[in-house]
Amino acid sequence: MMTADQLRAKAKRLVVGSSSILCLLLGAAISLQPELTALALAAMAALVFFFMFPRRALILFLLASFFIPSYTKIDATAIFIIFSAGVSFLLHKKSPVLRDKSILLPLLVIALIVTASTLAGLTFEKNKIENIYRDGRPFFYWLILIPLAAWTPKDNSVRWLADRMMQIGLVVCVLAVIQGLAGKRLVDTGLVADLDTMSTHSMSTVRVQIPGFMFAMFAITYVTSMMLGRVRYVRPWRLGFKVINLRVPLIAVWAALALGIIFNFGRALWFWTAVSLLIAAAQYGYRGFGRFLAWVAVPAVLGLAALAVVKPDMLETIGTRITSVADEGGVGSSFGWRELEMQEGRKALESTALLGVGMGGQYRRFNMMLANFPDHTIYTHNGWLYLTLKLSIFGFLAYLWLGWRVVRSIATAPKRNDTERAIGISCVAFSLAFLGINFTQPEIMSHYGLLTFVFICAMAFFFRKQARDGLAGDMVDDPESRAFQDTIPSQLALA
Known part of the structure; x- marks a missing residue:
């Protein structure tokens, strides 16, 4: 009532x-x-x-x-x-966004730079409206930070945000698995097609590239941290309506997330997800790291056995996908196209004194070899290069400034219980992996990739509030509770 x-x-x-x-x-x-x-x-x-x-x-x-x-x-x-x-x-x-100057200042700088880049693209560069919309569309998702941050003062808000990120990541992975097994598109966005590795076309394996895999990366890191923090069950389908309220073992959620990430067949996603998991597991000490390896081994063995029965060709494809990284190169390969983008992107920055080409601007000429991908004149796989080309070197530095403030706020804030500690570890581990994955795919310039970081920023407001409230004295004084404060956060606090 x-x-x-x-x-x-x-x-x-x-x-x-x-x-x-x-x-x-x-x-x-x-x-x-x-x-x-x-x-x-x-x-x-x-x-x-x-x-x-x-x-x-x-x-x-x-x-x-x-x-x-x-x-x-x-x-x-x-x-x-x-x-x-x-x-x-x-x-x-009343939103914390307007009151927390530590995060508000870099956000305002980013907003001013985005506005200036858009105006420059419209007036001086005369860029096409459709290109400006394509480049500028993800930045609208920063506005979601306002309602998210408005909910953070509540005690359970950070768990609510982390659980919702897990739900979105789980939906992404389930959709990826279904589309990968069926070989048919279920969602309008993204790519569902046969896998190409080293210019070899594999009709037996379907690659699923849909938005939202950054949520999946965070979700599997969060679930790993929760398991290491001795949480065993979760209610992944509870959206607040209390319609479906089942307790599901975390190991089952972890296996579903891992399978969905595998069906993406993105080597960068595989690598940086592994990095995020290792960073998170390392914060729980040698025993926690050993438990993590033991838990991963069980679903890994069961999953490989299931694939051997259902899709035996997929095991060979996974092995080829992993071992072919060093052999790829030259024009026509994935690495070759990225190398060409880097060269032409650097030339564009040098010719504009690091000011970039403005929102929607073209940084290279049209290449007939890429006629099937007409956006290649404005798009680049390196997310940080992409960001710098559109927002200048100042926009790139503003994003690094914001990321540093967010990660440092989460890492150094006191954690009241194992759940908050697991969330803090997940946010820091994911943020470091997110920094790395953007060198090979532009998640920071995609709406779902940026949205994942927006959720992390919203959780930073919660942890900053706890730091201001002085909750350090309420923490349990045992070595395991302090493990996270004694590693990455202590180093960050010294800077």
């Missing part, structure tokens, strides 16, 4: 959400285009749901975005919902 204050608060959110889309409704009515009117009504319904039940609506919206076709009117409507919700929460909600 809601109180009068709660009803008034919900009514206020409803009014704010409805008023924020009046311009869209007016434009649709004037245009008299049925499809735009339908999109406007859908946007109004989504915003009303978002402001009435913000937490549930946000997660369902993120899950539904797997099925939203990119760069269409529907996609633009989804971006509008994010913009309206973010701005409305900023104006009508």
